[in-house]
Amino acid sequence: MKLSLFGEKYSGRSGIVDLMEDMGRALLLNPDMIALGGGNPARIPALEAVFQTRLQSLSRDPGQVHALLGKYQPPQGDEALLKQLADLLGSEYGWPVTARNIALTNGGQTAFFILANMLAGRHADGVQRQIQLPLTPEYIGYTDIGLEPDFFSASRPALEILDEHVFKYRVDFEALKITSRTAALCVSRPTNPTGNVLTDDEMAHLDQLARTHAVPLIIDGAYGTPFPNIIFTPVNPLWNENIILLLSLSKLGLPGARSGFIVASEELIQAYASANTILNLACGNLGPALARYLFADGDILRLSRELIMPYYRDRALQAMDWFVTELAGLPFYIHKPEGAIFLWLWFKDLPISSQQLYERLKQQGVLVIPGHNCFPGLMQDWSHTRQCLRISYAQDAQLLRKGIRLIAWEVRRVYQQG
Numbered sequence: 001m002k003l004s005l006f007g008e009k010y011s012g013r014s015g016i017v018d019l020m021e022d023m024g025r026a027l028l029l030n031p032d033m034i035a036l037g038g039g040n041p042a043r044i045p046a047l048e049a050v051f052q053t054r055l056q057s058l059s060r061d062p063g064q065v066h067a068l069l070g071k072y073q074p075p076q077g078d079e080a081l082l083k084q085l086a087d088l089l090g091s092e093y094g095w096p097v098t099a100r101n102i103a104l105t106n107g108g109q110t111a112f113f114i115l116a117n118m119l120a121g122r123h124a125d126g127v128q129r130q131i132q133l134p135l136t137p138e139y140i141g142y143t144d145i146g147l148e149p150d151f152f153s154a155s156r157p158a159l160e161i162l163d164e165h166v167f168k169y170r171v172d173f174e175a176l177k178i179t180s181r182t183a184a185l186c187v188s189r190p191t192n193p194t195g196n197v198l199t200d201d202e203m204a205h206l207d208q209l210a211r212t213h214a215v216p217l218i219i220d221g222a223y224g225t226p227f228p229n230i231i232f233t234p235v236n237p238l239w240n241e242n243i244i245l246l247l248s249l250s251k252l253g254l255p256g257a258r259s260g261f262i263v264a265s266e267e268l269i270q271a272y273a274s275a276n277t278i279l280n281l282a283c284g285n286l287g288p289a290l291a292r293y294l295f296a297d298g299d300i301l302r303l304s305r306e307l308i309m310p311y312y313r314d315r316a317l318q319a320m321d322w323f324v325t326e327l328a329g330l331p332f333y334i335h336k337p338e339g340a341i342f343l344w345l346w347f348k349d350l351p352i353s354s355q356q357l358y359e360r361l362k363q364q365g366v367l368v369i370p371g372h373n374c375f376p377g378l379m380q381d382w383s384h385t386r387q388c389l390r391i392s393y394a395q396d397a398q399l400l401r402k403g404i405r406l407i408a409w410e411v412r413r414v415y416q417q418g
Contacts, residue, residue: 077104259287
C-alpha cells in the first residue's frame with residue numbers, strides 16, 4: 001500500500017499515539033493500574049446529576065430526540081445556541097460579540113487542527129509559516145498536528161523558584177522572536193500540562209505583540225473562563241477581533257460529547273465554518289443540546305464557579321501536600337498549581353530520563369505522562385525537558401493517594417541508585 005505524505009504522517013508513530021496505545025495496553029493487562037496520565041475530567045456527582053436530568057428530559061420528548069439524532073447542524077452551528085453564548089460573553093465580560101463571531105466545533109483537538117493548518121504551513125507566497133508558542137511546556141496534543149514539518153516554534157520559558165518546592169514558568173519576552181514566518185501566537189490558559197496561568201500583564205503584552213505584527217493570538221481556553229473556570233488565581237479574560245478563543249465542554253465533564261466553540265472575527269469564523277463543513281460535514285448534536293439547557297439561565301457559570309473550580313482547587317492543594325510529604329528530602333519542585341487538572345513535577349538532576357521513569361512507574365502500576373513530550377517546537381536541547389512528569393489529580397482520591405506514594409517510592413529509588 002502506497003500512502004501519501006499525509007497518510008505516512010498520520011498513520012505513523014507519534015508521542016501522543018504511542019502514549020495512548022501504551023496506556024490502553026497497560027490498562028488492559030492490569031485493570032488495577034492507577035491512571036494518572038490521561039486528561040479525563042473528574043466525576044463530580046452533583047454535576048453528573050445535572051447532565052442526567054437533562055438527558056432524561058430530552059429522551060421523553062420525541063421532538064427533541066429527533067433534533068438530537070435526526071438532524072444535521074448548520075455549518076456554523078445552531079444559531080440559537082451561538083446567540084446564547086454571545087449574550088453570555090457580552091453580559092459577563094462586556095465583549096462586543098454576536099452569533100456571527102462564534103462557531104461550534106467537534107471538540108478542541110479537531111478545532112485546533114483546522115485552525116492551525118488554516119494559518120500555518122506553506123502559503124501562496126511560498127513561505128512556510130509557523131505557530132509560535134511563547135511559552136513551553138505546552139499541550140502534548142499540539143506536537144503532531146501540523147500538516148507541514150517544522151510547524152511550531154517555541155521559546156524556553158523563564159523559570160522562577162517561588163519557595164523550597166514550588167516554581168513557575170513565565171514568558172521570556174526577550175527570547176520571544178516574531179518574524180515574517182510567524183503565522184500566529186498560541187497559548188493555553190490555564191496551561192496544559194503545568195497548571196500555569198499567564199498573568200494579565202503577560203497576556204496584554206502578547207496581545208500587543210500579535211497586533212503589532214499583524215498575526216492572530218490563539219488562546220486555548222479548554223480549562224479556562226467562562227467555563228469550566230478551572231482557574232485558582234484571579235485573572236481578567238481577554239478577547240478582541242485579533243484573538244481566536246477556543247472553549248470546550250470537555251473539562252466541564254462532557255468529554256464524550258466532543259463539543260466546543262471558537263470565538264473570533266466574523267471573517268475567521270466564516271473561513272473555519274467552511275473548512276469544518278468540508279472536513280466534518282457537521283458538528284454533533286449532543287453537546288449543543290446540553291449546552292442550550294445550561295446556557296439558558298446562566299447555570300453553566302454557577303456550576304463552574306460553585307462546583308467545578310472549588311473541587312479541583314481543593315484536590316490540587318491536597319495532592320500538593322501529599323507529594324511534599326512523600327518526596328521529602330528529594331530535589332523536587334512542583335509548578336504552582338493555578339488551574340487545569342494536573343500537577344507538573346520537576347525532579348532536578350534526575351539520574352534517568354522522564355521516559356525511563358515513566359517505564360519504571362508503569363511497572364509499579366502507575367501511569368503518568370513523561371514531560372519531554374510536552375515541548376513542541378523547542379529546538380534547543382534542554383535537560384529540564386527530560387526531568388518532568390505530568391500527573392492528573394482528577395482520579396479518585398484514594399487511588400491518587402496510592403499513586404503518589406508509588407511515584408515517590410520509585411523516584412527515591414532512582415536517586416539512591418544514581
